[in-house]
Amino acid sequence: MEKIDRLRGRLGGDPDLKVWYGQSWFWQKGSGMNRRAFVRLLVVGLACAAIFVFSCRRSQPPETMESVRMGYLPITSDASFFVAVEKGLFKARGLQVEPIKFETSNQALEALIAGRIDATAIVALEAALALEANTPDQFRIIEMTAATADTKVHRIVVKTDSPIKTLADLRGKKVGTFPGSQMVVFLKLILGRYFDAEREVEIVQLKPPLQPQALESGQVDALFCLEPTGTLLESKGLARTISVNPLYEFIQKPFPTAVSVVSARMATEKPKVVGRIIAGLTAAHQFLKAHPEEAALTFLKYAPVDSNIVAKVALYDNWGPDTMDRDSVQTLADLYAEKGVLPKRVATAGLYFVAGR
Structure with missing residues (x-):
């Protein structure tokens, strides 16, 4: 003290x-x-x-919102894109995505190389590979869909009262399918296991809206169709399935079907933005698995799906950059070249998005 x-x-x-x-x-x-x-x-x-x-x-100002123009097709295969847009999964990652509708994969890819869009949702793998064969180095793959063991997107159906019971019974019949060389080649490969598909079956190319009427009227005896056509016909009692998932069953396991891509320019100039797009799609994949019925409701805004069956529509498996089976993609690309779907062999190893490349 x-x-x-x-x-x-x-x-x-x-x-x-x-x-x-x-x-x-x-x-x-x-x-x-x-x-x-x-x-x-x-x-x-x-x-x-x-x-x-x-x-x-x-x-503090929020992260800068980046505008991205993405093309899509009005089909349920673009499910991850629809979910990412409608559930705010892109916006949560600083992306203001403008969905732009196209009727075909080729139209979407033409817009991509012309600079009218920055990226696409799911488009046909065959169309993307054909672009690479003819005009190389235009895009980078960021997402894929594939037919795996449990996939029910592709099926071959006949009228409910048809005497046709098996694929072998299609010899000498008319079979309708989606327009384009890809589906025709697939169908010939499937039916070629049972008879000479080049000579003993007539293949009729039909746009999806015309397929149900063609089957019901007898214009074709069977349909090799994609979702939601098969589920729609069965739900109305107009058709029954004689083969489900034939691409996986008879051609290749697994069977990669389609890709989402970004332009090569965006991949080079804005790799971080591409990373955000991938993150949004990956979150959508998780949402699709965790909440399939809620996710299915997003289809109604973008694809012509009957609201009564939307929850029953089958979907492909989704592959992100870390889960893509790249060997299967190359194997299928080689098959396309062999069968004349592609004008030449395409090396696929360099088609995937890699940040900094």
Whole structure:
């Protein structure tokens, strides 16, 4: 205490002097501040500091929103894109995505190389490979769909009362399918296991809206169709399935069907934006698995799907950059070249998005 008294004397005998003594704070008797008041002041001060820090953080501008034009097709295969847009999964990653509708894969890819869009949702793998064969180095793959063991997107159906029971029974019949060389080649490969598909079956190319009527009227005896046509026909009692998932069953396991791509220019100039697109699609894949019925409702805005069957429509498996079976893609590309779907062999190893390339 003698030392304290000497210090107080140097400071003019201040009776409210606060000193450190014996590892505790003491205030001399007569001080205007006591221990309780100090604690209150400390709490108020910390609260004010917290509010200040929080306000500073809130006042900082959000991450810059990047505008991206993405082409899509009005088909359920673009499910991950629909979910990412409608559930705000792109927006949450700083992307303002403008969906632009195209009727065919070729139209979407033509717009990509012309610079009218920056990326596409799911388009036919065959169309993308044909673009690479004819005009190389235009795109980078960021997502894929594939037929795996449990896929029911592709099926071959006949009328409910048709005498046709098996694929072998299609010899000498008319079979309708989606327009384009890809589906025709697939169908010939499938039926070629049972008879000469080049000579013993007539293949009729039909746009999806015309397929149900063609089957019902007898214009064709069977349909090699994609979703949602098969589910729609079966739900109305107009058709029954004689083969489900034939691409996987008879051609290749697994069977990669389609790709989402970004332009090569965007991949080079804005790799971080591409990373955000991939992150949004990956989140959509997870949402599709966790909430399939809720996800299916997003199809109604973009694809001509009957609301009564939308929850029953089958989907492909989705592959992100880390799960793509690249060997299967190359094997299928080689098959396309062999069968004349592609004008030449395409090396696929360099087609995938790699940041910094």
